[in-house]
Amino acid sequence: xxxxxxxxxxxxxxxxxxxxxxxxxxxxxxxxxxxxxxxxxxxxxxxxxxxxxxxxxxxxxxxxxxxxxxxxxxxxxxxxxxxxxxxxxxxxxxxxxxxxxxxxxxxxxxxxxxxx
Numbered sequence: 001x002x003x004x005x006x007x008x009x010x011x012x013x014x015x016x017x018x019x020x021x022x023x024x025x026x027x028x029x030x031x032x033x034x035x036x037x038x039x040x041x042x043x044x045x046x047x048x049x050x051x052x053x054x055x056x057x058x059x060x061x062x063x064x065x066x067x068x069x070x071x072x073x074x075x076x077x078x079x080x081x082x083x084x085x086x087x088x089x090x091x092x093x094x095x096x097x098x099x100x101x102x103x104x105x106x107x108x109x110x111x112x113x114x115x116x
Contacts, residue, residue, distance in 0.1 A: 013046050058078070
């Protein structure tokens with residue numbers, strides 16, 4: 001069923017969001033441009049698939065800067081902007097999950113009702 005697949009994709013993104021943002025921060029701290037580019041690319045793809053185009057574009061810019069090894073880029077500032085947008089996307093995706101399954105408690109929107 002199509003809506004079940006969409007819910008799973010959204011839930012996976014939401015479940016992994018904080019860990020992914022932390023991994024991006026760690027790659028920045030280590031100046032590991034290869035890891036930063038890989039993480040940004042993978043994350044961009046996931047959010048692009050659910051229509052979060054602004055967040056996907058921000059991640060694409062981060063990926064491009066890391067691939068080019070732009071040492072003058074303020075990666076932490078870019079990550080701060082990504083975190084703000086990621087929070088907005090998270091809120092929107094949770095609202096979508098609740099709207100499509102009102103039995104989902106507000107604090108538990110990342111777990112589909114059929115899996116509880």
